[in-house]
Amino acid sequence: DFKSLLRAKKGYRRMAGYQPELVCLLSWLPSDKIPVLTDTSINSKYGL
Numbered sequence: 001d002f003k004s005l006l007r008a009k010k011g012y013r014r015m016a017g018y019q020p021e022l023v024c025l026l027s028w029l030p031s032d033k034i035p036v037l038t039d040t041s042i043n044s045k046y047g048l
Helices: none
Strands: 003-010 021-028
Touching: none
Parallel strands: none
Antiparallel strands: 003 021
């Protein structure tokens, strides 16, 4: 069984209503320590 932690960070309010958000889903085994997010990457393949 995996444990999960979902964190969401609201973006800044921008003109024209654009409000980016960052959502991270971390999964780990119960015997492991909770992972720390140290790096992010955005791929244009997904239209971001």
